[in-house]
Amino acid sequence: MDKPYKINGGVYLVLNPTIDEPILLAKLKSALSGGIKVVQIWNNWQPGADKRALIEKIAAICKPHQVPLLINQDWTLLRDVPALDGIHFDAVPASLLQIKDAVNRPFICGITCSGSLDTVAWAEDNKLDYVSFCSMFPSASAGSCDIVTPLTVTRARVLTPMPFFVAGGITPQNLIGLKKLTPFDGIAVISGIMSADNPEQQVKQFKAALSADTTQHATQNN
Structure with a gap:
């Protein structure tokens, strides 16, 4: 049985x-209209939150977009x-392995690698779907990550x-400057989208920067 989706890159939203x-659901709808490719719910819950109910509401918004x-x-x-x-x-x-046995269905799996190449190697050995590097720049929402x-x-x-x-x-x-320095397929964002007045437009700006031809730009400046 195949996994439900394939991760390729793009703009990844963390809620x-x-x-x-x-507000959360309205901004999510707006961001999805802009072209979000993956959504993650951060493990940061209000005391007594009905986690399942909120997850199912978020899922109902994501599914029509096949996200x-x-x-x-x-x-x-x-x-x-x-x-x-x-x-x-x-x-x-x-x-x-224990987690896979307990879940008992195919699922997408990714991991934050920070600066550890050992974690990248582990992700490759265990056939994960993607890896994320945090933090590339100082950020309040990524305060626990090393640069x-x-x-x-x-x-x-x-390695992979x-x-x-x-x-x-x-x-x-x-983002455009970072693309000139190192290869990557997508970006993961929290406040950069959810704090925007118009998340849809902000996602489109990220997508445009992500797809910008930095090679041509660099050649023109040489």
């Missing part, structure tokens, strides 16, 4: 479930809520062909 629900919905860290939610398509780990889990150098991402590309996402302080402006 903070503590945001007021009507996979991932949960951060808590694999028991992946096991218990069929609306979820996968999980994103912040670090190597104790036993991925990752472009050279680290370049070295990681030798899987899709790379970069995260942490990414803007449409610094």
Whole structure:
């Protein structure tokens, strides 16, 4: 049985479930209209939150766009809520095999690598779907991440062909410059989209920067 979706790159949105629900869902709808490719729910819940109910509301918005919905860290939610398509780990889990046995269905799996090439190698060995590097720039929403150098991402590309996402302080402006320094397939964003007055337009700006021809631009400047 195949996994529900294939991750290739693009703009990856991380949702903070503590945001007021009507605002969260309205901004998610707007962002999806802009062309989001992946959505993750951050493991940061209000006390007493009805996690399943909120996940199912988010999933109902994502499904018509054929956008996979991932949960951060808590694999028991992946096991218990069929609306979820996968999980994103912040670090190597104790036993991925145990998690796969417990979930008992195909699912998407990604991991944050920070600056560790050992984690990249683990992701390749365990056939994960993508890796994410955080943080490329200083960022309040990625405050727990170490700063990752472009050279680290370049070295990681030798270890695996899987899709790379970069995260942490990414803007449409610094994204173009980063593309000139290292290879990656997509970006993961939290506040850069959800704090925007018009998430749809902000996503389109990220997409334009992500697809910009930096080779031609660099040649013109030489």
